[in-house]
Amino acid sequence: MALPPPDPQFVLRGTSAAIHTLHFSCGSQGPDVPTLFSGSENGFIHVWNLKTHRVDTALDGHGRKSVYCVETMGGKDRLLSQGRDQRICLWDLAEGRTSVTDSVFTENVGFCRCSLLKVAQGRWLMAMAAKALEEVQVLELPSKTSVCTLKPEVGAKLGMPMCLKLWQLNCGSQPLLLAGYEDGSVVLWNLSMAKALSQLVCHQEPVMSLDFDSEKAKGISGSSEKVLSIWSLNEQQNLQVYKTHRLVNAGISDITIRPDKKILATAGWDHRIRIFGWKKLKPLAVLDYHTATVHCVSFSDHRNPSERLLAAGSKDHRISIWSIYTQT
Amino acid sequence: VCFTPGGSDCSISFVSHVLGKACVHGRQKEILSVLVPRLTDLTQSDCIWQRICWRLVECVPDRWMEAVVLGFVQRAPGADVLSRLLGNLVVKNKKAQFVVTQKLLLLQYGHTTAVLQNLLGYLSLDSLRRALLIKVLQELLETWGSSSAVKHSPPEQQQYISKAILICLSHLKEPEIESCRQELLASMMEGVKCHLDSNLPQIRRLGMIVAESISAKINTDGPVLKFQYEEDDEARELKSLLVQTPPFCVVPNLPDDDRNEKADAALPLVLESKNKSHTAAPVIPDEESDAELDSDDDLIPYDMSEDKELKTKAPVYIRDCIEVLTGSEDVDKWEATVKALESLVRKNPAATREVSVELAKILLHLEEKTCIEGFVELRQRAQVAVLTTDPIPVAKYLTSQFYSLNYSLRQRMDILDVLVLAAQELSCPKSHGKTKHSAAQKPCTQLLPGSDGSKDWRRIVDERIKSKTRRFATGPSQAELAPGPNEFNSVAGHFFFPLIQHFDRPLTTFDLLGEDHLVLGRLVHTLAILMYLAVHTVAVAAMGKALLEFVWALRFHTDSYVRQGLLSCVSSMLISVPAEQLLEDMTEELLETQSWLGDVVEKDPDGDCRRLALQNLLLMENLKKKLRTVPS
Numbered sequence: 001m002a003l004p005p006p007d008p009q010f011v012l013r014g015t016s017a018a019i020h021t022l023h024f025s026c027g028s029q030g031p032d033v034p035t036l037f038s039g040s041e042n043g044f045i046h047v048w049n050l051k052t053h054r055v056d057t058a059l060d061g062h063g064r065k066s067v068y069c070v071e072t073m074g075g076k077d078r079l080l081s082q083g084r085d086q087r088i089c090l091w092d093l094a095e096g097r098t099s100v101t102d103s104v105f106t107e108n109v110g111f112c113r114c115s116l117l118k119v120a121q122g123r124w125l126m127a128m129a130a131k132a133l134e135e136v137q138v139l140e141l142p143s144k145t146s147v148c149t150l151k152p153e154v155g156a157k158l159g160m161p162m163c164l165k166l167w168q169l170n171c172g173s174q175p176l177l178l179a180g181y182e183d184g185s186v187v188l189w190n191l192s193m194a195k196a197l198s199q200l201v202c203h204q205e206p207v208m209s210l211d212f213d214s215e216k217a218k219g220i221s222g223s224s225e226k227v228l229s230i231w232s233l234n235e236q237q238n239l240q241v242y243k244t245h246r247l248v249n250a251g252i253s254d255i256t257i258r259p260d261k262k263i264l265a266t267a268g269w270d271h272r273i274r275i276f277g278w279k280k281l282k283p284l285a286v287l288d289y290h291t292a293t294v295h296c297v298s299f300s301d302h303r304n305p306s307e308r309l310l311a312a313g314s315k316d317h318r319i320s321i322w323s324i325y326t327q328t
Numbered sequence: 329v330c331f332t333p334g335g336s337d338c339s340i341s342f343v344s345h346v347l348g349k350a351c352v353h354g355r356q357k358e359i360l361s362v363l364v365p366r367l368t369d370l371t372q373s374d375c376i377w378q379r380i381c382w383r384l385v386e387c388v389p390d391r392w393m394e395a396v397v398l399g400f401v402q403r404a405p406g407a408d409v410l411s412r413l414l415g416n417l418v419v420k421n422k423k424a425q426f427v428v429t430q431k432l433l434l435l436q437y438g439h440t441t442a443v444l445q446n447l448l449g450y451l452s453l454d455s456l457r458r459a460l461l462i463k464v465l466q467e468l469l470e471t472w473g474s475s476s477a478v479k480h481s482p483p484e485q486q487q488y489i490s491k492a493i494l495i496c497l498s499h500l501k502e503p504e505i506e507s508c509r510q511e512l513l514a515s516m517m518e519g520v521k522c523h524l525d526s527n528l529p530q531i532r533r534l535g536m537i538v539a540e541s542i543s544a545k546i547n548t549d550g551p552v553l554k555f556q557y558e559e560d561d562e563a564r565e566l567k568s569l570l571v572q573t574p575p576f577c578v579v580p581n582l583p584d585d586d587r588n589e590k591a592d593a594a595l596p597l598v599l600e601s602k603n604k605s606h607t608a609a610p611v612i613p614d615e616e617s618d619a620e621l622d623s624d625d626d627l628i629p630y631d632m633s634e635d636k637e638l639k640t641k642a643p644v645y646i647r648d649c650i651e652v653l654t655g656s657e658d659v660d661k662w663e664a665t666v667k668a669l670e671s672l673v674r675k676n677p678a679a680t681r682e683v684s685v686e687l688a689k690i691l692l693h694l695e696e697k698t699c700i701e702g703f704v705e706l707r708q709r710a711q712v713a714v715l716t717t718d719p720i721p722v723a724k725y726l727t728s729q730f731y732s733l734n735y736s737l738r739q740r741m742d743i744l745d746v747l748v749l750a751a752q753e754l755s756c757p758k759s760h761g762k763t764k765h766s767a768a769q770k771p772c773t774q775l776l777p778g779s780d781g782s783k784d785w786r787r788i789v790d791e792r793i794k795s796k797t798r799r800f801a802t803g804p805s806q807a808e809l810a811p812g813p814n815e816f817n818s819v820a821g822h823f824f825f826p827l828i829q830h831f832d833r834p835l836t837t838f839d840l841l842g843e844d845h846l847v848l849g850r851l852v853h854t855l856a857i858l859m860y861l862a863v864h865t866v867a868v869a870a871m872g873k874a875l876l877e878f879v880w881a882l883r884f885h886t887d888s889y890v891r892q893g894l895l896s897c898v899s900s901m902l903i904s905v906p907a908e909q910l911l912e913d914m915t916e917e918l919l920e921t922q923s924w925l926g927d928v929v930e931k932d933p934d935g936d937c938r939r940l941a942l943q944n945l946l947l948m949e950n951l952k953k954k955l956r957t958v959p960s
Contacts (some may be wrong), residue, residue: 219936249638263627270638277627285630325627 017042019313024300039067107131117166180207200239202229222252266295348392356399383413407449437488452499527889554866643669684718715750727826755816852893860900872905895940
């Protein structure tokens with residue numbers, strides 16, 4: 001007899017706007033409070049205290065334009081946020097400060113979330129959608145120097161890049177970029193040569209979100225249609241479709257794989273969060289709490305497995321926090 | 329009739345005479361059933377016998393030629409055999425030519441497809457005769473394309489001619505098609521127009537199939553004409569005529585060897601079963617691989633039975649529905665409303681009655697905004713629901729709109745369909761509050777015998793006739809439904825009379841008596857059904873009188889669908905109006921009708937019309953009988 005799906009462990013209210021992005025920072029030990037960062041449509045970034053379930057600080061750096069990406073850069077003191085005001089801001093939050101130390105003017109009016117990858121101590125690569133329609137630019141942070149610009153070949157008609165993921169097999173190896181585009185294809189880019197290694201048409205509709213497991217060389221992408229597409233990368237760096245999974249309702253806004261690579265979560269337009277096993281994409285649970293489309297899902301980075309959480313932010317101004325499958 | 333040609337000349341003209349005389353006296357079957365097979369065998373390889381055979385038929389006197397030729401054409405097992413037997417008779421003999429090219433094809437139409445195949449194949453097999461084939465094709469096309477022929481000739485004849493055309497087309501070769509391409513195209517265009525104009529779907533389909541075939545032949549490259557029609561056995565049979573199968577060898581009827589040829593059937597090819605191809609992407613994992621540890625088993629799924637498709641909620645109030653249908657931009661809501669409307673209307677009769685005319689207006693003009701499955705049916709059911717909930721005002725509205733400007737033919741016919749369905753619902757006894765859906769309601773959108781010779785409607789009439797001719801005093805064989813008041817009673821007049829009022833007043837966009845005879849046909853059939861359903865209502869006698877006048881005005885209409893409708897009207901009237909009232913009020917009209925019906929039975933070209941007229945005469949006979957047996 002299957003158990004009914006669990007209820008959220010708690011629900012964070014108070015943003016008074018739709019939440020577009022979430023990011024946990026709970027990995028540090030010691031007296032640091034586990035924190036959740038959320039970016040909302042009203043331009044605020046809220047710093048949530050996961051012990052008191054209240055907002056500690058609200059950061060206003062994007063001129064009340066929607067914030068659609070937040071990431072931490074090595075700990076909760078350095079934050080990166082991306083907003084619809086065409087800026088990517090770097091924040092310094094140490095010791096109670098809330099100041100923008102640097103910003104990058106992207107000149108991009110799209111919705112593509114940037115992707116961060118730590119390549120060395122104090123050095124990151126950031127991939128973002130560039131000014132020109134189909135291009136992706138990779139910058140090195142904090143120096144803000146351009147590493148490369150990835151242009152699809154003429155006539156490729158990929159459309160806008162919709163989602164990006166920088167990854168490397170292990171520290172020190174070549175960083176690669178997976179980009180999902182408006183025409184439904186996923187492209188693997190080699191950054192040093194600024195060349196596309198492989199392209200795979202996964203969907204008939206734009207790729208809304210993707211995530212990649214570099215150990216298994218397998219990735220998953222979701223789109224505005226009813227299909228989840230799982231693809232893999234073989235030794236020749238070629239993308240191939242591995243499997244597809246049909247959903248009950250169309251539309252996926254976000255997909256994320258848990259850091260232990262055991263489960264993954266999808267945020268759906270049908271107000272539901274779905275949990276799948278990553279190995280075989282076995283459907284595990286459907287979490288039905290929100291009353292509007294769920295924009296983002298994120299897993300926490302707790303060191304202690306039993307404390308791990310899943311957060312989902314939705315258009316109904318709520319962030320639901322779930323504790324699910326924490327025993328494995 | 330076997331004699332040996334010993335190299336000497338012998339006259340066989342007397343044999344021809346005998347043959348001719350026997351055939352013309354009707355003994356074709358007997359004599360030719362012996363003669364033809366024998367001659368087939370003999371002429372198969374022997375030239376001399378062929379010449380003898382030709383001489384034989386050539387010598388038949390002209391006055392008996394037709395019978396002989398007809399007999400041969402019917403008896404010959406194939407076109408090549410006919411060719412061997414008759415030779416170039418059609419070229420040499422004028423009478424034979426007339427019989428083959430004119431009489432058998434254009435003046436008669438009772439022959440089988442095999443006969444047509446024989447005939448036309450025979451014409452195609454020799455270069456001398458091919459000229460005749462072209463001529464025949466041209467004449468056939470002329471007939472096929474003439475609008476008066478399409479309107480007045482029986483459907484069976486039209487089918488015969490179409491078959492002949494298709495077979496001719498199948499025999500034509502490229503150079504011949506080249507030479508007469510323009511004519512083919514011209515006659516095809518003419519013919520297609522007349523055929524599509526007809527009200528009978530069978531004629532339309534014949535026209536479509538033939539036009540498609542002609543177009544395929546003359547435009548071997550480039551776009552060809554393609555119609556959409558129902559593919560059933562008849563269509564497939566017609567299309568198969570376009571392809572000529574090579575004449576198979578008839579095993580000679582000699583009682584010895586050559587049986588082995590039969591055993592030469594194709595040996596079944598041994599299909600090598602290919603190994604499952606390894607070309608499938610190697611990444612597809614073996615599901616049964618033990619190498620992978622299934623650690624997913626640790627994760628126990630939760631109950632996901634609540635995970636269903638999201639549905640937009642439909643409004644729960646009628647007035648909300650009206651709002652959504654008239655103004656809303658939200659297509660999901662619009663779709664949900666359309667789907668839920670009928671049940672809402674039925675559940676809230678009081679609320680519906682307040683806004684019935686408005687709702688009817690909206691539904692009449694409702695167009696498909698998104699692609700819903702079964703939109704037409706949903707709309708129609710909603711309309712019927714509104715009409716049955718508040719019959720009088722809505723009927724008034726609909727019947728007035730039927731004769732108004734600026735509606736499409738489709739909308740006008742929809743009005744008729746809705747009126748009929750609602751009338752049926754109102755007049756049917758309700759079993760335990762639920763409306764009983766009788767069989768005749770199944771093709772929901774097409775209760776009217778929509779020019780397809782509807783069987784249900786006819787069946788009902790036939791059953792009624794049967795029930796009147798036999799006088800078994802058996803009790804009711806099935807449990808009677810609980811009787812309830814006939815709701816159609818109070819509103820029958822409101823449905824019926826407005827429809828009949830303005831039929832002869834043409835509007836700028838709508839002329840019932842002119843071009844729009846399709847709608848006229850549907851109107852007439854609607855009136856027939858309304859009349860039939862009005863049995864036992866108070867207004868039935870007045871309706872009957874009005875209907876008879878209407879029928880009388882239109883009785884000579886050229887369209888056979890309209891005439892069928894008129895005859896159905898007469899049937900319904902005879903069935904529904906009580907006999908006493910018929911005879912009291914309408915004696916003279918009935919007599920006139922009777923003589924008209926007699927005329928129709930004899931002279932009408934359409935088989936269905938004749939049958940209906942006969943039924944009506946039967947009904948009238950029964951009426952008379954019934955009244956005579958009633959003690960006065």
